[in-house]
Amino acid sequence: MNVPEVLGQHRLVPVIVLDDAAHAEPLAGALAAGGLPIAEVTLRTPAAVDAIARMAAHGGVLVGAGTVTTVAQVDAAVRAGARFVVSPGFSEPVVRRCQEHGVFALPGATTATEVMAALAADVTVLKFFPAGTSGGAAAVAALSAPFGQVSFVPTGGIDAASAGDYLAVPSVLAVGGSWMVPRKLVAAGDFARVTELVAESVAAVARPA
Template sequence: MSSIVDVVGGNRIVPVVVLDDPAAAEPLADALVAGGLPIAEVTFRTDAAAAAIARMARHGGVTVGAGTVTTPAQVDAAVAAGAKFVVSPGLSAAVVTRCRFHNVAALPGATTATEIMAALELGVDVLKFFPAGTSGGARAVAALAAPFAQVRFVPTGGIDASNVRDYLAVPSVLAVGGSWMVPRASIAAGDFATVTALTAEAVAAAA
């Protein structure tokens, strides 16, 4: 877990990727590396997710995780494909337990003090704050951090180049997740030059 936390925190931004075609995995990985973000969260929002994770994992240039994971079966599929971390929109003890069984990092979602306390009881202290934009934004993260000094957050949802610095300025924020540098339409069109340019801009915005 600590090594993945270091990777996530070192990059400061985790691209949240929706892939409709596994064949796009390798050129997308190349584009992210060229733009300066060798990390990706491939979401289980399409049937192509597991195959895309596998191809990106074999690529070797990026640290790949699975996102939108809501069941233990999806954890199994993600890990079998090569995912190094698992991100969930909410807190599921079953998902966290399955991640622990596979010895992969679990980043469950939480937006309330009650959810954070439940996560801590499960031994999880790195949490996805989701959906960030509609749950109070950076100010809400800062407020929640006050009673939970041991928790680090990865806010996701509604984050883009215009507000990424607001989130990263909060001391408890390890990194942010976002999809603005990996537009689904650009990926589908094979326009990976745009992905590289947007990724480089995101890295610069977070500096």
């Protein structure tokens, strides 16, 4: 499965914080039912790796690991079934380990220096993080100018109201956010409402500008 193609097709990446791995499978079902079969499960809770394994076993979504900062975390995520790995910044050891495993690496970058380091490691799709406090859509557009071969996935501080601004930038492949998978709703087990929010987000992205 080509991860960039999936990102470009759906244009949204739900960024998920799971406190209870038991919620992983119903959440995967909610994402699939809402029309967004992709998930970035952040390694911010003790339940994260188990949750990745359960979502991967569900089979209805392309699941990745987020907030990955070490080679050991790459190994754990891949063992659990992650198909892509997202990092807040650029780490060559993390990227190289992903390449060794054959999984897609999506490291973060907000400066020209970081983009050039990523290109030297054969990475052409980058997370722009934290987007909201790093200049927003205008900054992505400006950074794209000298790097026409790079695509970006802005994440951080993006919500339903601002997602369209980023997606209007030609170099933006997709945007990441949590507005369609609120932590409180997931913790409460309200997957019917999560499905509704996901479906609304998918429809908003599909709507012509």
